[in-house]
Amino acid sequence: MKLVDLQGYAAPGDSKTHIRIPFELDEGCDKLHLRLQYAPKMLDNREKALQLLKDSYDLYILPEHREYAIFNADRYLPLKNLITLSLDDAQGYRGACHRQDELQELFVSEQEASPGLMAGELVPGHWSVTLSLHCIVTDTCDYRLQIWTAEDDEI
Template identity: 70%
Template structure:
């Protein structure tokens, strides 16, 4: 059987996109036995140490009490390297089908009637409107590119 590609989309995000979501709708025209997902993003790590320390110090100004900032700055190294974090959630026409809140910059996932990747729920893979939501928890590099591919085994005529 050949694979039937449902979606292949790419995008680019920046630090200004942190703490936002990207909803990616797709249609499943007929029920099928399995949906496959491949999600990847890069770069994962902010390599510029000076820039990373500056980001940490800026965040301390917002999130750390003034009397604790000096101690936080002294321990900033323990939080390096800083990393981008984008996670994936899935909904079908009936609602929530799970979330894969992993740190992996490459994830190969699936859902089927009786099995699913950890974080996703097995169940009928029914025709209808589906959505993938990318949660951009933190983007620390100047740019971060992502790609989402969705496919299913082609169903043979009975």
């Protein structure tokens, strides 16, 4: 049964923000599936990427180290968007999948779960997913979150 199918987009101004998506889980669920995908992953414009890096140096690097950082900026390219997922059940925290992958196919059940998520009883009630938009470096970044329950593991 499909519980969530949310599509949206983020822009650089959305960096360092969170999107909370509540959903209801009914009794009798044996396995919960989550799929997060977003694109693009990388910023392909080298000049824009270098400018973003230089701008960040004013915030995060001591003045005496900035020249070295600018000289070595290429080692940080390509810049990448990063959106991660955390899961809460009706009783609290069920885990976080803070990975670099732009496609994450996850699950949780009473006996097992994807790395980062905690296996255990799938308690009926209010659940939520939090999308953490750590860094959006492209002009826009489309995302889609799907959550479903099904015995055949397919949406």
